[in-house]
Amino acid sequence: MTGYQFMQLPDLQFHGEKQAGSVSGCDGVIVVFHDAEALATLNIPSSLDPSVKLLTEFVKSDESSKKKDVNVIINSNLPGGKMIVTPTGPLLRDHDDVRRYAEAVKRAISRAKSMETMKRPLLVLQPPPFDKMEESVRAEFALYYEVATLAALAEMHEPVEARETLPDLEQKALKGLQVVILGEDESVLATKLEFVKAIETGRRLARDIGSPDPERMSSINAAETVKTFMSTLSNVQVSVIESLETLKKEYPLFAAVTRAAEHVPRHAPRVVHLEYRSPDQSQVTEELYMVGKGINYDTGGANIKTGGNMTGMSRDKCGAAAMAGFVATCAMLKPKHINLSVDLAFARNSVGSNAYVADEIIRSRAGVRVRVGNTDAEGRMVMADLLAQMKERALASSDPSKARIFTCATLTGHCVYAYGPYVAAMENGPAKMLRLGERLKCNGQKIGDCLEVSTMRPEDYEVISPVTNCEDVLQIPMRSSGMIARGHQYPAAFLAIASGLNKHSLDVEPQKRLAYTHLDVAGAAEEKPGPYGRITATPIAALTMTFLKN
Structure with a gap:
C-alpha cells in the first residue's frame, strides 16, 4: 500500500x-x-x-x-x-x-x-x-x-x-x-466549532476505511491506515495482532472465517486494538468497550452469495470503520469522563477448499460450542470472540458497573428490510436499565444521525437454542437472517451467548451485570441508492453526542 x-x-x-x-x-x-x-x-x-x-x-x-x-x-x-x-x-x-x-x-x-x-x-x-x-x-x-x-x-x-x-x-x-x-450566543461558537471538526475528522477516517475496494483496503491495509492516522494523535494507543497462530488461539470463531484466505498473503487478517484513557481517571463515569466488524470482502464463503448479491460487499467493514472513526473523534475532544477500548476485526470471508462450512461445531473463546449454519453469517463469528475479550476486560476493571459494551456491524439484510436507512440498536437487560438505546436514539435525532431501538424478546434466544447435546448455540437457524421473522434481533442474542455475556444479565447479582448493546448499521452505512453510495460513517455522531459531549 x-x-x-x-x-x-x-x-x-x-x-x-x-x-x-x-x-x-x-x-x-x-x-x-x-x-x-x-x-x-x-x-x-x-x-x-x-x-x-x-x-x-x-x-x-x-x-x-x-x-x-x-x-x-x-x-x-x-x-x-x-x-x-x-x-x-x-x-x-x-x-x-x-x-x-x-x-x-x-x-x-x-x-x-x-x-x-x-x-x-x-x-x-x-x-x-x-x-x-x-x-x-x-x-x-x-x-x-x-x-x-x-x-x-x-x-x-x-x-x-x-x-x-x-x-x-x-x-x-x-x-x-x-x-x-x-x-x-457567540461565546459558545468556538467550542461548537471544535465539536463539529472532531466529528467530521472521525467520519473522514471512517469513510476512507469503509469505502475502498477490497484490495485497496484489505485487512492489512485497513490496519495500516488506522495505525498511520492514529500515529498523529498522542492520546491513542494502537496494537495490531498479525500472527495467525495467535489469532487461532485467542479468537477461534474469527479464525474459522479467515481460513479460506490464509493461503493468500495479501488477504491475511488483522485484529487492531485501540485505547483512549481519560487524562484524569478520577473523573471517569463511563467505560466504553466496542467491537467493530471489518469484513473487507464477503463472498458468503461456502454459502456463496448468488444473483449479484456479492456486489458492494467490500463495504462490509463499515462497522469497524465507524469504530475507528469514533476513536479519532474521542481523541480530538479529549473527554475526561470516558475511557474507550476498541477492537477492530479485519478479515476476508473467502471461499475455497479450506473454507469453514455449515455443520462445523467450533468452541468460542468463552467456551461456548457454536454450530455453524451458514458461512454467510460471518460477521457475528468475527466479533463474538473479541466481544468475549471485552467482557473479560470489563470484569477486570475497577468498577464493571461503568462498562458500556457495544458491537457495531453491517450485519443483517433483515435490518435493511425492517428499518431502511436507519441503525437498529438492541440492548440486553442491564443496558436497557441504563436507557442506553434511548440515549442514543434521542441524541442521534438531535445531531441528524438517527436510529431505532429494537427490543430483545424470548423468541430471539429460542430460535438459536441447541437442537442436540453437541452444541450450546446455533449460529443461525436453517434460513438466513434476512428471511425470517426478527432476523436482526436474534444475532444480538447469539453474540451475547457465544461471548458469555448472557451470564452477566439481570438474573445475576448487580455487581456482575454488564450492559451490552448491539448496533446493526446494515441499512445506514451508505447513502442510497447503492451500491457505492457515500459512506455515512454512522453512528459516530450519535455516539459522540451520547458519550463525549459535556
Whole structure:
C-alpha cells in the first residue's frame, strides 16, 4: 500500500451576528432558507443585506423557487458575484426533522463544487421557526447549524481511491467554508466549532476505511491506515495482532472465517486494538468497550452469495470503520469522563477448499460450542470472540458497573428490510436499565444521525437454542437472517451467548451485570441508492453526542 494521506478539513469558521460584518475572503454565498420573508425581518448584518434582499425579491418573483432544489443568482453586488439558494422544505410536519437542513446544504455544496469559481463560500442558515414549534421539537432542531455544517463537510470530502487516482482532485476541492449563525450566543461558537471538526475528522477516517475496494483496503491495509492516522494523535494507543497462530488461539470463531484466505498473503487478517484513557481517571463515569466488524470482502464463503448479491460487499467493514472513526473523534475532544477500548476485526470471508462450512461445531473463546449454519453469517463469528475479550476486560476493571459494551456491524439484510436507512440498536437487560438505546436514539435525532431501538424478546434466544447435546448455540437457524421473522434481533442474542455475556444479565447479582448493546448499521452505512453510495460513517455522531459531549 502506498502511504495513506488523510484529506484534511477545509478552513472552517463560525461567525455570530456581530462577527458577520467583518467576514472576508468569500467568493460566493449560499443561503439555506425556509421563509424568505421572515429571513428579511431578522437581525441581519449589513454585509449580508444584498444577499437577503436579492433572495427575497427572487422568491417573490418566482414562487416555484420555494420548491426547487437549487437556485443560482448572479449579481455583481454579491461576494464573488453569485449566490446559491436552496429551501429546506417544510419543517413543522410530524415527520420533519433537523436533517432537512442537511439535505438542503448537501444540494447547495454539490452545486458549488460544479462551479469552478466558488472555492470559499459563505453559508447563511435561516434559523428554524422555533416560535412555532413545541418545546420537544425545538430541542430536536437546536443543533441545526452543526448538522448543516457536518453535511457540508461530508459533501466536500472525496473518496480515498478518487484522491489517489485523480491527482488534481484535491486542488479542485472547496478550500474553505464560513458559516454565519444568526441568533446564537457567540461565546459558545468556538467550542461548537471544535465539536463539529472532531466529528467530521472521525467520519473522514471512517469513510476512507469503509469505502475502498477490497484490495485497496484489505485487512492489512485497513490496519495500516488506522495505525498511520492514529500515529498523529498522542492520546491513542494502537496494537495490531498479525500472527495467525495467535489469532487461532485467542479468537477461534474469527479464525474459522479467515481460513479460506490464509493461503493468500495479501488477504491475511488483522485484529487492531485501540485505547483512549481519560487524562484524569478520577473523573471517569463511563467505560466504553466496542467491537467493530471489518469484513473487507464477503463472498458468503461456502454459502456463496448468488444473483449479484456479492456486489458492494467490500463495504462490509463499515462497522469497524465507524469504530475507528469514533476513536479519532474521542481523541480530538479529549473527554475526561470516558475511557474507550476498541477492537477492530479485519478479515476476508473467502471461499475455497479450506473454507469453514455449515455443520462445523467450533468452541468460542468463552467456551461456548457454536454450530455453524451458514458461512454467510460471518460477521457475528468475527466479533463474538473479541466481544468475549471485552467482557473479560470489563470484569477486570475497577468498577464493571461503568462498562458500556457495544458491537457495531453491517450485519443483517433483515435490518435493511425492517428499518431502511436507519441503525437498529438492541440492548440486553442491564443496558436497557441504563436507557442506553434511548440515549442514543434521542441524541442521534438531535445531531441528524438517527436510529431505532429494537427490543430483545424470548423468541430471539429460542430460535438459536441447541437442537442436540453437541452444541450450546446455533449460529443461525436453517434460513438466513434476512428471511425470517426478527432476523436482526436474534444475532444480538447469539453474540451475547457465544461471548458469555448472557451470564452477566439481570438474573445475576448487580455487581456482575454488564450492559451490552448491539448496533446493526446494515441499512445506514451508505447513502442510497447503492451500491457505492457515500459512506455515512454512522453512528459516530450519535455516539459522540451520547458519550463525549459535556
